[in-house]
Amino acid sequence: xxxxxxxxxxxxxxxxxxxxxxxxxxxxxxxxxxxxxxxxxxxxxxxxxxxxxxxxxxxxxxxxxxxxxxxxxxxxxxxxxxxxxxxxxxxxxxxxxxxxxxxxxxxxxxxxxxxxxxxxxxxxxxxxxxxxxxxxxxxxxxxxxxxxxxxxxxxxxxxxxxxxxxxxxxxxxxxxxxxxxxxxxxxxxxxxxxxxxxxxxxxxxxxxxxxxxxxxxxxxxxxxxxx
Ligand SMILES: *Cc1c(COP(=O)(O)O)cnc(C)c1O
Numbered sequence: 310x311x312x313x314x315x316x317x318x319x320x321x322x323x324x325x326x327x328x329x330x331x332x333x334x335x336x337x338x339x340x341x342x343x344x345x346x347x348x349x350x351x352x353x354x355x356x357x358x359x360x361x362x363x364x365x366x367x368x369x370x371x372x373x374x375x376x377x378x379x380x381x382x383x384x385x386x387x388x389x390x391x392x393x394x395x396x397x398x399x400x401x402x403x404x405x406x407x408x409x410x411x412x413x414x415x416x417x418x419x420x421x422x423x424x425x426x427x428x429x430x431x432x433x434x435x436x437x438x439x440x441x442x443x444x445x446x447x448x449x450x451x452x453x454x455x456x457x458x459x460x461x462x463x464x465x466x467x468x469x470x471x472x473x474x475x476x477x478x479x480x481x482x483x484x485x486x487x488x489x490x491x492x493x494x495x496x497x498x499x500x501x502x503x504x505x506x507x508x509x510x511x512x513x514x515x516x517x518x519x520x521x522x523x524x525x526x527x528x529x530x531x532x533x534x535x536x
Pocket of ligand 1: 335377521
């Protein structure tokens with residue numbers, strides 16, 4: 310058994326059956342993704358449109374590709390034909406662009422709303438008010454080629470477990486409020502994407518349905534190229 314397969318098996322022991330493991334393969338070459346695939350891992354997360362598209366092209370077509378990074382509107386076109394879910398919708402402009410390209414591609418693309426839950430300035434994401442404004446806008450009502458499946462967030466990069474836990478609790482609270490006000494009759498609104506290598510156990514504890522794990526599967530990473 311290779312190390313990647315061992316890591317996946319080890320992780321799965323800590324992950325309840327109702328939580329989906331997304332293997333974050335950013336910066337790792339396609340050959341390494343293939344090893345994880347052969348170990349039975351079918352969901353992968355990437356944060357660069359071009360890198361994900363190159364891997365999509367060279368790898369088996371039953372892989373599910375999740376986009377998890379900041380997505381520029383001019384890069385949406387590369388991933389729309391094949392992407393499984395965009396976790397990182399962080400502006401109304403981006404969601405509008407995803408909708409129009411999905412329409413062109415005759416697809417309905419699954420999206421998560423990324424909330425800014427961390428104390429750090431640099432992380433992308435909506436505030437709760439911004440999301441309400443978007444969901445109540447007349448434009449949003451016209452967007453038929455996107456399906457909002459839930460929420461996503463990243464906790465502060467910190468050793469403070471209480472801080473991380475409280476941020477995940479906030480995300481769960483946002484999820485429930487949106488579910489009750491806007492998505493009550495939509496069974497597809499059900500995902501909470503939170504938790505990474507260092508905080509996934511807390512995230513599961515706080516209700517994550519998807520966790521995004523890179524280094525615990527693939528080891529530490531260095532960029533493949535300057536992207
Ligand atoms: C890189 C990344 C991850 C995975 O991080 P690890 O700490 O390596 O598990 C998860 N989510 C997002 C949004 C990322 O960019």
